[in-house]
Amino acid sequence: MLKKITNIGDCGITCDFGDEVNKSTNKEVIKLFNFIQDSVKTRKLKGILNYTPSYNKLIINFELGQIKSQEIIEFIKSSDYSKIKLPENKKIIEIPICYDEEFALDVKRLETKTKLNFKDIVSKHLETNFFVYMIGFVPGQPFLGDLNKSLYHDRLDTPRVKINKGSVGIVEKFCTIYTFESPGGWNIIGRTPSELFDINKKDTSILSPGDTVKFKSITKKEFGFFKNE
Amino acid sequence: MNNYFKVLRPGINSTFQDLGRFGLQHLGIVASGCMDQLAFCTSNKLVGNKISEGALEFAYQGPLIEHVGETALVAISGKVNFNIIKKNNEIIKGKPNESFLISNEEKIDILSTIDSVYGYFSIFGGFKIEEVKGSVSTLVKAKIGPNNGDKLKVGDKIFFNRSHQGDKTNKIQLDFDKDNIIRVMKGLQIHYFSKKSQEDFFSKEYKVTKLTDRMGMRLEGQKLENIVDKNIKSEGITKGSIQVPGDGQPIILLSDHPTIGGYPKIANVITADYDKLVQKIPGTTIKFKLVDLLVAEKAFQDYVRKF
Numbered sequence: 001m002l003k004k005i006t007n008i009g010d011c012g013i014t015c016d017f018g019d020e021v022n023k024s025t026n027k028e029v030i031k032l033f034n035f036i037q038d039s040v041k042t043r044k045l046k047g048i049l050n051y052t053p054s055y056n057k058l059i060i061n062f063e064l065g066q067i068k069s070q071e072i073i074e075f076i077k078s079s080d081y082s083k084i085k086l087p088e089n090k091k092i093i094e095i096p097i098c099y100d101e102e103f104a105l106d107v108k109r110l111e112t113k114t115k116l117n118f119k120d121i122v123s124k125h126l127e128t129n130f131f132v133y134m135i136g137f138v139p140g141q142p143f144l145g146d147l148n149k150s151l152y153h154d155r156l157d158t159p160r161v162k163i164n165k166g167s168v169g170i171v172e173k174f175c176t177i178y179t180f181e182s183p184g185g186w187n188i189i190g191r192t193p194s195e196l197f198d199i200n201k202k203d204t205s206i207l208s209p210g211d212t213v214k215f216k217s218i219t220k221k222e223f224g225f226f227k228n229e
Numbered sequence: 230m231n232n233y234f235k236v237l238r239p240g241i242n243s244t245f246q247d248l249g250r251f252g253l254q255h256l257g258i259v260a261s262g263c264m265d266q267l268a269f270c271t272s273n274k275l276v277g278n279k280i281s282e283g284a285l286e287f288a289y290q291g292p293l294i295e296h297v298g299e300t301a302l303v304a305i306s307g308k309v310n311f312n313i314i315k316k317n318n319e320i321i322k323g324k325p326n327e328s329f330l331i332s333n334e335e336k337i338d339i340l341s342t343i344d345s346v347y348g349y350f351s352i353f354g355g356f357k358i359e360e361v362k363g364s365v366s367t368l369v370k371a372k373i374g375p376n377n378g379d380k381l382k383v384g385d386k387i388f389f390n391r392s393h394q395g396d397k398t399n400k401i402q403l404d405f406d407k408d409n410i411i412r413v414m415k416g417l418q419i420h421y422f423s424k425k426s427q428e429d430f431f432s433k434e435y436k437v438t439k440l441t442d443r444m445g446m447r448l449e450g451q452k453l454e455n456i457v458d459k460n461i462k463s464e465g466i467t468k469g470s471i472q473v474p475g476d477g478q479p480i481i482l483l484s485d486h487p488t489i490g491g492y493p494k495i496a497n498v499i500t501a502d503y504d505k506l507v508q509k510i511p512g513t514t515i516k517f518k519l520v521d522l523l524v525a526e527k528a529f530q531d532y533v534r535k536f
Contacts, residue, residue: 006417007414007522008416008417008467008470008494008497009413009414009467009469009470009497009498009499009500009525010414010497010499010500010522010525010526010529011467011500012467012497014417014464014465019462021462033255037255040252049249049251049252049260050251050252050253050254050255050260051254051255052254052255052465052466052488052489053255053465054462054463054464054465054489055462055463055464056462056464057462057464057465058465059464059465059466059467061254061467061468064500064526064529065529065530065533068526069522134255134463134489135255135256135257136254136255136256136257136465136487136488136489137257137463137487137488137489137490138257138370138371138487138488139256139257139258139371139373140256140257141257143463179257180370180371197256197257199258199361199362199371199372199373199378200361204253204256204258204362205256205257208255208256209255
């Protein structure tokens with residue numbers, strides 16, 4: 001449920017759905033996000049520059065002088081977007097992942113913490129249908145949940161200076177895919193050869209908030225094959 | 230005939246920008262766009278372009294470029310020290326905020342910005358650069374935008390559209406705000422900070438440090454004490470948000486900010502004071518003044534009148 005709407009500076013508002021970070025809260029956020037995106041596309045709402053969903057909030061940025069925050073707030077309050085159904089049977093997006101030891105940098109750490117062997121860790125990762133909570137920080141980087149409880153683990157105490165593009169990492173109940181080479185503190189369990197993000201394509205990002213993702217295990221040989229495609 | 234500028238020296242951070250790339254922040258793509266909107270639009274007005282036409286933004290030191298082709302009407306806006314080097318190597322001191330004609334084999338040497346960070350270079354008819362998702366803004370970190378999403382490099386050629394009507398020069402007075410007061414509104418997590426730290430933030434001076442770029446401006450001053458939690462659940466970020474990480478030193482998020490972030494935010498810079506803020510050079514001290522939405526909206530009305 002939408003708990004409150006607050007101004008952020010003079011050209012943004014935040015719609016707050018409460019403190020819980022779980023799928024049902026996030027689904028409410030994404031319903032409103034879909035509704036705002038549609039309203040902008042069909043020109044029912046003008047002057048909107050950006051809309052950014054996260055775990056439990058939706059931030060809307062607007063063009064000062066074109067629309068006032070109060071008008072957006074009234075627009076949201078007068079709509080019953082919460083009745084919108086998210087497409088539940090939307091196609092599951094499959095992402096190839098190679099768990100080869102060359103890519104799975106934190107196997108040992110995870111085995112010690114979870115008391116599972118890596119084979120079990122992999123099968124638990126593969127059996128999960130992940131929900132895309134949000135995308136961002138850098139272009140195209142998805143935050144997926146929820147992991148099987150037995151795989152929950154903390155961030156690295158000292159983040160790595162460099163994590164390769166395509167690396168798949170887990171922290172707490174979330175899983176992410178690094179879309180650019182960057183520093184990072186997630187436990188790395190594998191790598192995908194998939195290009196999740198390409199600014200020059202019509203669909204810039206393969207994933208959108210609210211999508212469902214499943215990983216598919218591939219061998220190192222197949223990894224190279226995908227890469228060259 | 231090909232008309233272009235040859236880049237002989239790229240400058241420190243020279244990129245193409247316009248007013249920004251919108252509607253994609255939910256995919257992790259920040260709006261980017263020119264840092265100082267008034268200076269940017271002024272450079273376009275000087276040459277008779279629409280104010281949103283793509284221009285070259287430079288920081289601290291701009292490029293040295295050589296003109297190849299037909300005479301063109303150009304302008305440099307901001308507080309900028311530059312020279313025009315004639316074909317016979319005669320050096321003429323350039324006048325910023327005044328358009329001028331530049332001819333084949335003449336060079337423009339943008340030496341430095343004066344007591345400011347950003348300046349702009351525009352040409353009548355615009356540069357021949359390709360839009361990416363509706364904008365020519367460059368986001369170097371993600372390699373998005375014209376010139377392969379990169380800064381200018383030595384040897385690059387900047388092609389431009391030639392339009393023959395453009396030979397009427399123009400002059401615009403561009404005044405920079407000299408004071409160091411930056412008006413802000415309360416941030417979403419202001420209550421994360423002790424009463425004393427809230428008072429400190431709105432009364433003490435903060436120094437702009439060298440760790441400042443298009444992504445953010447790191448400040449140094451009275452440490453701000455967080456009494457709730459050093460982190461928040463990651464949430465969307467708005468340009469001008471002032472976040473305070475665990476070390477208690479504020480960072481103002483600027484045009485190329487990350488799209489989501491997990492630090493509490495104490496305040497947000499109002500739109501009318503953003504241009505003034507981004508032009509502050511490292512070492513400058515600034516002071517924050519708390520205002521409400523009505524004041525911010527009134528200030529914005531005064532600000533747009535300058536365009």
